[in-house]
Amino acid sequence: MENRNLFHSYFESPVGLLEIVGDENFVTELNFREEKSSQENPSPITRECVKQLQDFFSGKKKSFSLPLKPIGTSFQLEVWNELQKIPFSKTISYLELARRLRDEKKIRAAGNANGRNPIAIIIPCHRVIGSDGSLVGYGGGLWRKKWLIEFESGKKQAEMF
Numbered sequence: 001m002e003n004r005n006l007f008h009s010y011f012e013s014p015v016g017l018l019e020i021v022g023d024e025n026f027v028t029e030l031n032f033r034e035e036k037s038s039q040e041n042p043s044p045i046t047r048e049c050v051k052q053l054q055d056f057f058s059g060k061k062k063s064f065s066l067p068l069k070p071i072g073t074s075f076q077l078e079v080w081n082e083l084q085k086i087p088f089s090k091t092i093s094y095l096e097l098a099r100r101l102r103d104e105k106k107i108r109a110a111g112n113a114n115g116r117n118p119i120a121i122i123i124p125c126h127r128v129i130g131s132d133g134s135l136v137g138y139g140g141g142l143w144r145k146k147w148l149i150e151f152e153s154g155k156k157q158a159e160m161f
Helices: 044-057 074-083 094-100 104-115 142-153
Strands: 007-013 016-022 027-033
Touching: 007 044, 016 044, 027 044, 074 094, 074 104, 094 104
Parallel strands: none
Antiparallel strands: 007 016, 016 027
16 A cells, blocks of 8 residues: 655745655655745655755756656656656757657647646756747746756856846
């Protein structure tokens, strides 16, 4: 029988408050929050996630090594797995994402799955952009997507604040 205890940690990042949710073995969600939505009850996994987020935002880490368990359909899981293959500081278009899924006709479905990503930043849905290079669609807000892409590319952040 699967243990369904959920643990919550919070991290104040440069793009706002992040809520990390996990069970005893996996990170299951990373969400943007305006305020803490539950009591903090960290686990070793959520604590490790906070540490890796600190290292990421301080420039010490470019990738994450956390056990992830996003909840979704088999197609969503396939899309989220593909997103994790996009290297730090690189972007791809929604069309390219569909091509990587072996069917250009899946562009809309891939975009929808991208938008339902339950583990922001770690599963880097922010690295998917429009075919014309425009920043389109981001559940955390386009300003966060812009910030993350510029941060990863090493561009100046000062003008964002």
